[in-house]
Amino acid sequence: MALLDDVNSELATINDDLPAAMVAQAAAMFQFGGGLRQTSSKQVVLFAQFDSLEAAKWLHNAIVNQFQHQAQEVAKRQPLHEQNGAKQPKFDAVIKSVRRKTPQGQIIQRYNVVVDHGAMGLAVWLGLYNPRIHRVVRGLPPEIVNGKIPQIKAAWRGAFMAHGRISDIGTAGYLEVICPTHEAALALQGAAHRLGISAKTRQVRSSERVTLRDPDAIERLLNLIGAPQSAREWTGKRTDGEPRGKTNRLANFDDANMRRSAKAAAEATEKVRNAFEILGDDIPPKLRAAGQLRLDHRDASLEELGRLADPPISKDAIAGRIRRLLQKAEKVQNARQQGL
Incomplete structure (x- = not known):
């Protein structure tokens, strides 16, 4: 889907100046792209898989260049009696290219962002793991859900970059995000409502999805999350495609309507x-x-x-x-x- 690639490429160029928004985007990218995993050697890693190399690079850059510095600054500001001699947090992330074959024989390229060293610390930092109750957060962190509008936009941006889909020319208009859990779907739906956009949750086979079908809502969401060029492109394709899609129907009913x-x-x-x-x-x-x-x-x-x-x-x-x-x-x- 060429348009999907265009949207992801455009979103990957955004570097929000608000640290909380960057955290929200990264948290959503991990949550909707993979999450906390345990390897065969019992090692805990934080993992996310993307179709877009640009999306993987954005997340990798945020971890090694932004969050590392932010976490260290937070640690420095802690009172000495709260530090307990703990080392300043360090997160290591790598991008791994993965190729796999579909049942139809098509080769698909995927890009994995994997954090092994400091994975649990980063998960806590992003709000994906609650250390007080020792439990993985199944939706979006409360700090994001109840956060400011820039965080809501960033969370939607991250979720779409991780597992978003959008219709291309000649098909019925839709935009959707495949969600890892029902809680994540409800959280993303609520985030859309905070942006003034109506989205619906639905279950397709074994996956939960948040879907938009209203053309104006799709265009508005693309603009809000930072893809205005893709929004114009999608709107143009929809405008061009609609007459073609209706031609046969109009031809079939034109005479009857006139009569x-x-x-x-x-x-x-x-x-x-x-x-x-x-x-x-x-x-x-x-x-x-x-x-x-x-x-x-x-x-x-x-x-x-x-x-x-x-x-x-x-x-x-x-x-x-x-x-x-x-x-x-x-x-x-x-x-x-x-x-x-």
Whole structure:
């Protein structure tokens, strides 16, 4: 999916000046890309896998260049009695290229970011592990969920870079993130709501997903998480693709629609003409003017009739006047029949 590559490449160029936002993005990238793992040798590692090399490089750079410095500064600011002689934290991360073959025989390239030395410390630092209760966080850390809007945007950015999907040209529009747990899906859905975007959780086979299908919501989310160029590209593809997608449907129903419209216009014209004959001169000026417009422009839509009125009125107003004209004629006709 070329557009997905474009989105990931654009997002990978963002380096947020807010440290908390960088932490939120990295936490989401690990949570949705892999998480804490235990190797065959019982070693705990922090792991994330990406389709995009740029995404892997962003996370690697954040660990070795940003978080290392931040963690050391935090450690330095701790009172001596709280340090207990502990060494300043050190995180080591590597990028590993992995190739695998699909059941269809296609070779897929993946990029793993692996933290072995200091993995548990980094997981605690990112909020992915709660040391007080000795438990892995299954959703997004509370510091992110309840954080500021830049953190929410960064978390969505990280989740999408880790396991996001977006439709390309010629397909039904959607944007979704495959989630590792139900808790992660609910957290990401809540984060979308904080951005004013409606997202739905759904289960596809054995995976939880957060999905957007509204075109405007997808465009807005791409802009919010930092991919305005891709948002314009996707919108352009959607705009170009929609007429092509509708061509066959329009061709199939065009003749039928025209026949129905012509029939409805003929019936409406005949009803108005009959109302004029029944009412004679006893017609309020506004109702007469609306009926005359219907007679003079039998193929025009209600909206067009409203624009032709003097002064112009809405299509609801012109429809209401024609309806009252027909109702008045019906009452007069019924009264005459009862009088007979």
